[in-house]
Amino acid sequence: xxxxxxxxxxxxxxxxxxxxxxxxxxxxxxxxxxxxxxxxxxxxxxxxxxxxxxxxxxxxxxxxxxxxxxxxxxxxxxxxxxxxxxxxxxxxxxxxxxxxxxxxxxxxxxxxxxxxxxxxxxxxxxxxxxxxxxxxxxxxxxxxxxxxxxxxxxxxxxxxxxxxxxxxxxxxxxxxxxxxxxxxxxxxxxxxxxxxxxxxxxxxxxxxxxxxxxxxxxxx
Ligand SMILES: C[S@@+](CC[C@H](N)C(=O)[O-])C[C@H]1O[C@@H](n2cnc3c(N)ncnc32)[C@H](O)[C@@H]1O
Numbered sequence: 001x002x003x004x005x006x007x008x009x010x011x012x013x014x015x016x017x018x019x020x021x022x023x024x025x026x027x028x029x030x031x032x033x034x035x036x037x038x039x040x041x042x043x044x045x046x047x048x049x050x051x052x053x054x055x056x057x058x059x060x061x062x063x064x065x066x067x068x069x070x071x072x073x074x075x076x077x078x079x080x081x082x083x084x085x086x087x088x089x090x091x092x093x094x095x096x097x098x099x100x101x102x103x104x105x106x107x108x109x110x111x112x113x114x115x116x117x118x119x120x121x122x123x124x125x126x127x128x129x130x131x132x133x134x135x136x137x138x139x140x141x142x143x144x145x146x147x148x149x150x151x152x153x154x155x156x157x158x159x160x161x162x163x164x165x166x167x168x169x170x171x172x173x174x175x176x177x178x179x180x181x182x183x184x185x186x187x188x189x190x191x192x193x194x195x196x197x198x199x200x201x202x203x204x205x206x207x208x209x210x211x212x213x214x215x216x217x218x219x220x
Pocket of ligand 1: 047095168
């Protein structure tokens with residue numbers, strides 16, 4: 001059974017006041033818009049943080065259920081939900097155990113969260129369960145670097161200070177493989193560095209894309 005998430009008040013404050021705004025300044029809004037463009041119907045977003053995706057949901061989305069277990073970030077997300085252009089409900093739950101029936105959402109969104117979720121494989125299995133057949137999973141995540149030298153740095157950071165300082169985040173997870181292992185079919189993946197810097201950064205390699213929960217006929 002999934003353990004309850006401990007509150008991370010320092011990380012919550014750091015993310016809401018420093019990291020989130022720094023990512024916005026670096027141009028993340030463009031990627032958030034790409035992540036959500038074209039979505040319709042009822043959407044679940046896991047690890048919604050303080051709700052930085054909410055302003056970017058397109059009007060064709062009729063309902064967003066945003067799951068956030070950290071209480072300080074969840075309170076900020078609820079404030080943000082009031083300003084969102086579409087109806088957003090913010091729920092306290094862990095991604096590894098979603099309190100929703102099978103096949104209850106048209107689409108799922110995960111953004112910079114599979115790096116922090118304690119058991120990303122179980123979280124992806126839960127998203128697969130709550131998505132309707134042919135439902136889309138949209139993802140934007142930082143991942144394992146392409147360069148072996150940076151991967152070594154990621155391994156050292158992930159085994160030492162990074163998760164402790166960054167609310168459980170891991171720099172170098174193989175999220176693409178985890179999505180496929182959970183039963184999704186990848187239909188589009190854009191791999192790029194964000195932010196683009198001259199010095200290699202441990203959490204710069206990202207993927208943004210779409211995967212599908214195959215329908216009964218294996219449709220895509
Ligand atoms: C780096 S923040 C990203 C927040 C937001 N998705 C964004 O794009 O700004 C990672 C988020 O994952 C959440 N998280 C950590 N463990 C989780 C779990 N087991 N289930 C759901 N969310 C979790 C954290 O509380 C945090 O809000």
